[in-house]
Amino acid sequence: MPRNPQNPRLSNGERIRxxxxxTERLGKATSPMVRARMDGPQTTSNAAKYCSRAAYQGLLIADRTVHPVLYQAAPDWRDRFAARNVKPEPIEDDDEVLLKPRYTGEEVLAMARCNRVPSSVWALGSRAMGA
Incomplete structure (x- = not known):
């Protein structure tokens, strides 16, 4: 149960939305103007935090040349908001390339039997690559 029934606990995404x-309804707004219209009692720092996060994600356009900062909704903020929660499709790689061993067993044994101790990571890498 929320701490205050008049202020339900919302996730960051719901607050950013x-x-x-x-901000879209107001056209341009400062964080105190947004705070006055948010659900439940909000602190000024919380409203500024959510405005700043939305601006960082490209959902709001922030004019930082004035004080307090003036926020405006980005034209495509709804599309961006919907796209941020979509997980990308996994890239399918060629299975033969992924499953092919990098070295054969004989190459590994030859590297292990070598008498020279590599003096650096670079020397070890050059031996492994067959140079």
């Missing part, structure tokens, strides 16, 4: 929707 809320901040973007408020």
């Amino acid at each position: 809320e901040v973007c929707e408020i």
